[in-house]
Amino acid sequence: MIRYALTRLGLLLVGLAVASALIFLSLRVLPGDVAQLIGGTQASPAQIAALRESLGLNVPLWQQYLDWIGGLVRGDLGTSLLTGTPVATELLDKAQVTAPLAALALTVALVVGIPLGVMSALARHRAGGTALSVAAQALAAVPVVWAGMLLVVVFAVWLGWLPPQGFPRAGWNDPGAALRALVLPAVTIGVVEGAMLLRFVRSATLQALGQDYVRTAAAKGLTRTQALLRHGLPNVGLSVITVLGLQIAGIIVGAVVIEQLFTLPGVGRMLVADVAARDLPKVQGELLALTGFVLIVGFVVDLVHRLIDPRQREAS
Amino acid sequence: MSTLKRLWSLGTGRFGILIVVLVVAVALVSLVWTPFDPASVDARARWLGPSWPHVLGTDNNGRDIASLLMAGARTTIVVAVGAGVVATVLGLALAAFGALTTRWVREGVAVLVDILIAFPVLIIAMMISAVWGGSLAVVVWSVGIGFGVNIARVTRPELRRVLHSDFVLAGRASGLNTWQNLTRHLLPNVAPVFIVQLSWGMAVAVLAEAGLSYLGFGAPVTQPSWGVLLSDLQKYIAVHPLTVVWPGLAITLTVLGLNLLGDALREAADPTLGERTTAARTHVPGVVA
Numbered sequence: 001m002i003r004y005a006l007t008r009l010g011l012l013l014v015g016l017a018v019a020s021a022l023i024f025l026s027l028r029v030l031p032g033d034v035a036q037l038i039g040g041t042q043a044s045p046a047q048i049a050a051l052r053e054s055l056g057l058n059v060p061l062w063q064q065y066l067d068w069i070g071g072l073v074r075g076d077l078g079t080s081l082l083t084g085t086p087v088a089t090e091l092l093d094k095a096q097v098t099a100p101l102a103a104l105a106l107t108v109a110l111v112v113g114i115p116l117g118v119m120s121a122l123a124r125h126r127a128g129g130t131a132l133s134v135a136a137q138a139l140a141a142v143p144v145v146w147a148g149m150l151l152v153v154v155f156a157v158w159l160g161w162l163p164p165q166g167f168p169r170a171g172w173n174d175p176g177a178a179l180r181a182l183v184l185p186a187v188t189i190g191v192v193e194g195a196m197l198l199r200f201v202r203s204a205t206l207q208a209l210g211q212d213y214v215r216t217a218a219a220k221g222l223t224r225t226q227a228l229l230r231h232g233l234p235n236v237g238l239s240v241i242t243v244l245g246l247q248i249a250g251i252i253v254g255a256v257v258i259e260q261l262f263t264l265p266g267v268g269r270m271l272v273a274d275v276a277a278r279d280l281p282k283v284q285g286e287l288l289a290l291t292g293f294v295l296i297v298g299f300v301v302d303l304v305h306r307l308i309d310p311r312q313r314e315a316s
Numbered sequence: 317m318s319t320l321k322r323l324w325s326l327g328t329g330r331f332g333i334l335i336v337v338l339v340v341a342v343a344l345v346s347l348v349w350t351p352f353d354p355a356s357v358d359a360r361a362r363w364l365g366p367s368w369p370h371v372l373g374t375d376n377n378g379r380d381i382a383s384l385l386m387a388g389a390r391t392t393i394v395v396a397v398g399a400g401v402v403a404t405v406l407g408l409a410l411a412a413f414g415a416l417t418t419r420w421v422r423e424g425v426a427v428l429v430d431i432l433i434a435f436p437v438l439i440i441a442m443m444i445s446a447v448w449g450g451s452l453a454v455v456v457w458s459v460g461i462g463f464g465v466n467i468a469r470v471t472r473p474e475l476r477r478v479l480h481s482d483f484v485l486a487g488r489a490s491g492l493n494t495w496q497n498l499t500r501h502l503l504p505n506v507a508p509v510f511i512v513q514l515s516w517g518m519a520v521a522v523l524a525e526a527g528l529s530y531l532g533f534g535a536p537v538t539q540p541s542w543g544v545l546l547s548d549l550q551k552y553i554a555v556h557p558l559t560v561v562w563p564g565l566a567i568t569l570t571v572l573g574l575n576l577l578g579d580a581l582r583e584a585a586d587p588t589l590g591e592r593t594t595a596a597r598t599h600v601p602g603v604v605a
Contacts, residue, residue, distance in 0.1 A: 015431045022435075026443045141519070141571035143526045146564030149550055153557040164554065253438045257527050261550070272531055275446045283446045287439060294434050 108190020117201025139195035208232030329580030335573025402460025407467025450533030508585035515578035
C-alpha cells in the first residue's frame with residue numbers, strides 16, 4: 001500500500017509539473033509581444049517597457065518559469081495585472097462561493113444518481129426502469145446552461161420560490177439568503193451530472209446482477225434484490241468511487257458556466273472575466289489551481305479506491 | 317454494409333441516424349433557403365409568439381427564430397466535424413506512438429496521455445482563448461485536443477491487442493513495413509472502437525459550442541449559432557421564457573442523436589456484447605474499455 005501510495009504520489013507530482021509547464025507555455029506561445037497585447041495600441045513605448053519589466057518578460061523563459069514555480073511552492077500564485085491583488089487571496093475569497101456550490105451539486109448528483117441508477121437496473125424489464133433510463137439518457141444530452149435557464153423559468157419566474165440570480169452582498173453573514181442563492185445553481189449542475197452518474201450506476205448494477213456470487217446468494221434463498229443489496233452493492237460502490245474524480249471535474253466545469261448564468265461571484269465567473277480581460281498572470285494562476293485540484297482529486301480517489309477494495313489491498 | 321443494417325435495426329441507431337441526417341439536411345437547405353433572412357432585423361416583428369409565418373416566433377430584434385436555428389445548424393456541423401478531424405489525427409497519432417514505438421517513448425506517451433486527460437475541455441478552451449481570444453477555432457481545437465487524448469487512451473490498448481495478433485505477424489512476415497501494416501491491418505481493426513469514441517466526441521463538441529459561445533468564447537455574436545442564440549435570448553428570459561426552449565431543444569436533440577449513434581455503433585460493431593454486458597462499458601471517459 002505504502003509503495004503504491006508513493007508511486008501514485010510520484011505520478012501526481014509529474015502531473016502537476018507537466019500541467020504547470022503546459023499552462024505556462026501555452027500562455028506564452030503568443031506571436032508577438034505580450035506586453036504590447038496587454039497594454040493595447042494606446043500604450044506609449046515607456047509604458048510597454050514598464051509593463052515588460054513588471055511582467056518579468058526581460059529574463060529568459062526558463063527563468064520566468066522557475067520564478068513562477070518558486071512562488072507556487074511558497075503559496076504565491078502570482079499577482080493580478082489589473083487589480084494588483086495576489087491571485088491566491090482572490091481564489092480563496094471566491095472559493096467561498098464555488099466550494100459550497102460544488103459540494104451541494106455533488107450531493108445532489110449522488111442523491112439522484114445512485115438510488116435511481118440501482119432502481120432503474122432492478123426494474124429494467126418494467127416501464128418505470130425504462131422510463132428512468134430514457135430520462136437519464138436525455139438529461140445527459142442537455143447543455144447545463146439550458147437546464148439552468150429552464151429551472152430559472154419554472155422556480156424563479158413562474159413560481160417565485162427562489163431568486164433567479166445573484167448572491168447576497170453580505171455573503172455567508174446572511175446564511176439563509178446565501179444558501180437560497182445556491183439552490184438552483186447546485187440543482188442544475190447536480191441533476192445533469194446526476195444523470196450521467198445514474199447511467200453509470202445502472203451499468204455497474206446490471207453487471208453485478210450478472211455475477212456468480214449474486215446468483216449463488218439468490219440460489220441460497222435470498223430474493224434477487226436482497227442478494228444485490230447485500231453482495232452486489234459494495235461492488236457497485238467501488239466502481240462509483242472510480243468515476244467520482246471525473247464527476248468532480250465535471251462539476252467544476254459546470255460551475256464555470258453556471259456561475260455565469262446565475263451571476264454568482266465564484267471562481268468560475270472570475271476566470272471567465274479574467275480570460276476576457278486577458279489578465280494573463282491571473283489566468284495562469286487560476287488555471288493551475290483548477291487543474292491542480294482535478295489532479296489531486298484523482299490522486300485521492302485512487303488512494304481511497306485502493307484502501308477500501310480488499311482485492312487491491314491484498315494484491316499490493 | 318451489414319454493420320449499417322444492424323445499426324438501422326437498433327432503435328437507438330435508427331434515432332441517431334435520423335437526427336444526424338436531419339441536422340445535416342437542415343444545414344444544407346439553409347444554404348439556399350430559410351423562411352426569413354436570419355440576419356434581417358424587423359422592429360415591427362419583435363417578440364412574436366409561434367405563429368404563421370414565424371413558426372417558432374421572433375427574438376428581440378424581430379429575427380425569425382426558425383431561420384436562425386436553421387442557419388445555426390451550419391455552425392454546429394462545422395464545429396463537430398472540425399473537432400472530429402482534430403481528435404482523429406491527434407488521437408490516432410498518439411495511439412500509434414503509444415503502441416508502436418520503443419518502450420520508453422511508449423511509456424512516456426502513456427503518462428502524458430494520463431495527465432492530459434485531467435484537463436477538461438473547458439480549461440483547454442480557456443487556455444487558448446486567454447491568448448488568442450474567443451472564436452469557433454477555439455472550440456474546434458479544445459474539443460479536438462480534449463477528445464483526441466481520450467481517443468488515444470481508448471484506442472491504444474486495442475491497437476496493442478491487434479498488434480500481437482497472428483494476421484499482423486503474417487503481414488510483417490510477408491514483408492510489409494510498419495506503416496503499411498498500420499494502414500492495412502491495424503487501423504481497420506481498431507476502427508470500431510475509434511468510431512464509437514468519435515461519435516461521442518462530436519456530441520461533446522456540440523455541447524462545447526453551446527457552452528463556450530454562451531460564455532463569449534465561441535462563435536462571434538454576429539454568426540448564427542445555437543449557443544449565441546441561447547445567450548441572446550437568456551437576457552429576456554424573465555419576460556419571454558418560451559423562446560429559450562428552441563435553441564436548447566435543438567442542441568439537446570443533436571447531442572442525444574450523436575450519443576445514441578455512438579451507443580448503437582458500439583453494439584452493432586461488436587455483436588458479442590449481449591444485453592447483459594452492455595453494462596460493462598459506459599460513456600464515462602477513462603472508464604470506457
